Amino acid sequence: MGILVVGSVALDSIKTPFEARDDILGGSATYFSIAASYFTDVGMVAVIGEDFPQAYIDFFREKGIETTGLQRKPGKTFRWKGEYKADMNMRTTLDTQLNVFADFNPELSPAYRKQRYLFLGNIDPDLQYSVLEQMDNPEFVACDTMNIWIENNRESLLKTLKKIDLLVINDEEAWMLADCSNILPAAKKILAMGPKRLVIKRGEYGAVLFGPRTVFSVPSFPVENVVDPTGAGDSFAGGLVGYLANVAMDDEISMRKAVVYGSVMASFNISDFGAQRLGELTFTEIEKRYREFCKITLFEDFNKKDGYTFDLLP
């Protein structure tokens, strides 16, 4: 096992202008794990209810995802219901039922504590911190969060941020966390909170990676038919951390490639409902799209000796 992920496993009901699906497999740990499974072994810590279909667990196992940390508890599985408007950029949450997720309190097995890579999916920062405390000195920790935690549990979040290698959040979350909506000063403020690196996800506009004196910007892959954007951010994180665990490096060029692999996984994910497309990929398809990312971004041979560092960030 290479990566441990802690997050939600859910049953989602999704409505788009074109179609609707009920009770499909969702949740941050789900999307992350499936995306990461193409790059390395993944173990999942999450909670499900009595109603969670065995077929979905079988599917995780088919993808090689280790599910001993997926606890089944009395009650119903976490449910989320959302709707996308015409341009797929705005989504409305219609209903959230925490169910068994309300009492989620992840306890890691001895084997899980020894994992080298950890992804803290979007859950209460207190739980994220508790997981971090249980780990036995991991090599690389990445973390996601969201508006409600930034607003309501900022202190715990800040405590966690001091101990992580990478924060992966979207632009609105970044503006809220930094209290600033210009990306460069916002990134500086967030890096000053502790994480070694920061990725700001910008949906159809791509993603930007900030590190010590480096900025790396990658566009999203232009997708002809966006069917369902749910899980794009977690697929992105799964591809990103999955690639890093695979190469076992965290230098600047590996981080950049990882961000591109994250963008690759997100671009596949949005082209069908739920994790449908994400779950049926081949590594050949992933590599092909990675090369296409080269094709849509390259404009110059660049002398590597000059490096990537420059004076944009202090």
Place this chain on the structure above:
Amino acid sequence: MGILVVGSVALDSIKTPFEARDDILGGSATYFSIAASYFTDVGMVAVIGEDFPQAYIDFFREKGIETTGLQRKPGKTFRWKGEYKADMNMRTTLDTQLNVFADFNPELSPAYRKQRYLFLGNIDPDLQYSVLEQMDNPEFVACDTMNIWIENNRESLLKTLKKIDLLVINDEEAWMLADCSNILPAAKKILAMGPKRLVIKRGEYGAVLFGPRTVFSVPSFPVENVVDPTGAGDSFAGGLVGYLANVAMDDEISMRKAVVYGSVMASFNISDFGAQRLGELTFTEIEKRYREFCKITLFEDFNKKDGYTFDLLP
């Protein structure tokens, strides 16, 4: 002279959350010409009123811009007044006074008709077409437009689009022109209208170039202090067409580099009021930022033999 530009020269009054300026040098032909002047010779066709300060004309000449096509007419100069809100992304037009610009009817001198590069700034498509008709078989024609022309003079615009090499518009204009807000299908629809290539400008999210079976996406340069976004689009076009005229090529790699030089010029332009910063650049600064664009976008050595073409566009 390398490029002929037809467009507006204006006196702008600009208000931002931090500062306001009155009657500063503005207009599409102004920003375009200054940006392009770093790369090649530029001749300007525009109209000004009796109130237009001689100092601004002297400034054009200092930048090596040929102003025999800048006609002074009885009356006042075109005036635009606008305001930017806190995040600098939304602007409101407070007042537009066409003045002498209302009767603008560009007639080209014999020397102007022979120019090899032409930029049709954002003016009535009928005037753009009339300029195009006067030209003596130019090598490369780029064109801008805006919402009012797309809505109110679509037929003339479509006639012009059939005859140009490059359309440079922003995302809102692209959605309006294509009646579609997903960038890939929108680009396909617009390319089918005639232009050989299309650039969609996305402000702080960069720009995307579409050509025959190619897509190239470049982020914007992260600017710490955005002072005044006015003229960013025309500076972008000036850098782009200026570079192309300089290298006298329009192959895919030159087009891509040109889009990056356009992004370079726009990034400088927004860091001060009006064309202040744009007007005082050195080529060393421009080249330095171009290399920084390499640094913020590179993630992989890429085998050039594979080329840039792939199956994303038909």
